Amino acid sequence: MNVGIIGSGTMGSGIAQVAATADCTVKLYDTNQEALGKAKSALEKILLRLIEKGRINTEEKNRIQSNISYVDNLKDLSDSDLTIEAIVENLNIKKKVFSELETYVSDDCIIASNTSSLSIASIAASLERPERCVGIHFFNPAPLMKLVEVIPAIQTSKEVLDKSVKTIKDWKKVVAVAKDTPGFIVNRVARPFYGEALRVYEEGIADFATIDAAMKSVGGFRMGPFELMDFIGNDVN
Ligand SMILES: NC(=O)c1ccc[n+]([C@@H]2O[C@H](COP(=O)([O-])OP(=O)(O)OC[C@H]3O[C@@H](n4cnc5c(N)ncnc54)[C@H](O)[C@@H]3O)[C@@H](O)[C@H]2O)c1
16 A cells, blocks of 8 residues: 655654554655654664564564655655645645645545644545545554544545545554544543643642652553643644
């Protein structure tokens, strides 16, 4: 399967690694050359670490890397069967990229967004064939997090939804199909976690480090709310 990833930042580079590991032919696209270079060297480091840990061998590292090419022209994604967009969280910019992309790809190509919170129906509305649009929402870091939310918009065809779910399962992920509502499932449930933590801080009950430590040691969370907000990035969350 040919997979085009749009945006080679935190999420795009992780999703590219997942797809390449599943033996897809991946083209990772970004307008920023520096971001492409960073994605390439970050993947080298990650795979070397996996070799050190004994999880993969050099042959596997080479296989994954040879499945990915780095491109700076959206037209290069024209032979994609599936594209997943992971650029800046801005509806107008995403819509512009989607409508341009549609002029290059075949009619069968699925055009997906990894948006955390924007309406998939609004993004789909930028396409001539909105039934090919779907949300495919990975969590950070994509190669480690098992869950992926798949979000059909009101326009999404059943065929596109079914194909998307099958593909993500083939990539060894656990799929949750969610309705196209703000925050989908996980981010919606997580909002009160962040919100209450901010309130606890604002009321002077404890500082950031104490709240994080309490949630980790008593609450059993892997990361405290402030650590998690920093990790995800408040601008994209
Ligand atoms: N960071 C997270 O934890 C997380 C988790 C799930 C989903 N998301 C979503 O994934 C998307 C990307 O988030 P991120 O954290 O990877 O962002 P990021 O800032 O790390 O990467 C975005 C990349 O997109 C590129 N870009 C920006 N505009 C572009 C354009 N018009 N064409 C091509 N490339 C462009 C940038 O150069 C950058 O490399 C957002 O929609 C975000 O909501 C983020």
